[in-house]
Amino acid sequence: MPIKAAAIIGAGIAGLTAALALARHGIASDIFEQADVLTEVGAGLQISPNASRILDTLGVLDKLRAVWLEPEEVRLVSGSSLRPVASVPCGNFARERWGAPYGAVHRATLQKALLEAVKANALCRLHLGRHIDIKNRQALEEITGKEFDLVIGADGVWSKAHAMVPGAPSPLFSGNIAWRFSIPESAAPSLLNKKNVTAFLGPSSHLVCYPIRENAAFNIVAIVSGSSTSRNWGAAGSNVQREQMLHGFSGWNGKILQMLEAQEQASFWPLYQMKAGRWHNGSDTILIGDAAHAMMPFAAQGAAMAIEDAFELAGMLSARSVAETFELYEKRRAPRIARLKQRAAFNQFAYHARGPIRLARDLVLSLRPPQSLAADMDWIYGYRAIG
């Protein structure tokens, strides 16, 4: 029998999408978020067609479209010579090939669009300032005085909902740090391209840059190896950490180094990924998004997977019991997530290659036409989530 009410822990991308997707099937939800206000956490996000298609179905894409950038292409560029290595077309090409747009937006813009839709939906109730740390569904019901058929743990890498799922995955530091900062368009050096997503590649590090139109600024993410002393995303890095970051770019093109050296406001994001583990307890609790499978950002798919998870889970719940849903969900989602993690690992290897491997990479990529590189993305971007 389909469920009537769910409790969702976490109002990030996964939790808010889950609430909207459940409401689409007439299922009510209470969303518990530890933050008192949903602030502008994070930076830019690329939203690929597999996710934008879902956001369109949930009625939030128009709000993003009004402000986002639809890049003409995603370009790979050498971090030393600044020569283009390869590109994947986006823009109209993406709409035609994958049936939905590819866009870049601030994470806060996406969260706000989802939040407004949640607030406007009578089946969704958001509780801010509610940090949930419990061992089972009954404990949640005692706290809230409400009955739930299901608990969805959408509380990110440091999930407390893990305590309700024996054998849940645990986070592992990847050895990489993401440094994020933004540069106002008016002060941007000419190497930053206003129309595209550009990934500059170099030995053991890379840099992703694209404009966030709604902020009139470029979003820059530098990924380098480093050690983590913090669980927090978005903390300001120390001077020592900043020196390590700059060290990761030594030997790069002088224009890039100059741009990085000028950034004093960079924030420090240690990158964790989830080890393999169980996503549900077989009866009433399931983990989605980063709480289940946080991954490295090398394929720019973490938020897209959170959106797919939420949408498919709700679709399955609308026609099945919780136990049947869990079984089907795992069967459908686990191979896709595993393949994506492999893809992210491959991208890391290719992006950070050095010496002869880097030369071979550049040669192979430069010989492949953009259409052929786009075909490699069909299984990711062309995916039709069942909802």
Ligand SMILES: Cc1cc2nc3c(=O)[nH]c(=O)nc-3n(C[C@H](O)[C@H](O)[C@H](O)COP(=O)(O)OP(=O)(O)OC[C@H]3O[C@@H](n4cnc5c(N)ncnc54)[C@H](O)[C@@H]3O)c2cc1C
């Ligand atoms: C550098 C970088 C670049 C990225 N770029 C992209 C990209 O271009 N495209 C893309 O698709 N993905 C990208 N990602 C990945 C993406 O940001 C994440 O996968 C996504 O935000 C995960 O969403 P989530 O809702 O699962 O978790 P989170 O965003 O972590 O949300 C969890 C929510 O739960 C709340 N919470 C936590 N614990 C509790 C508790 N105990 N009680 C109540 N509430 C709680 C938190 O406050 C938070 O609001 C990137 C990630 C990084 C680090």
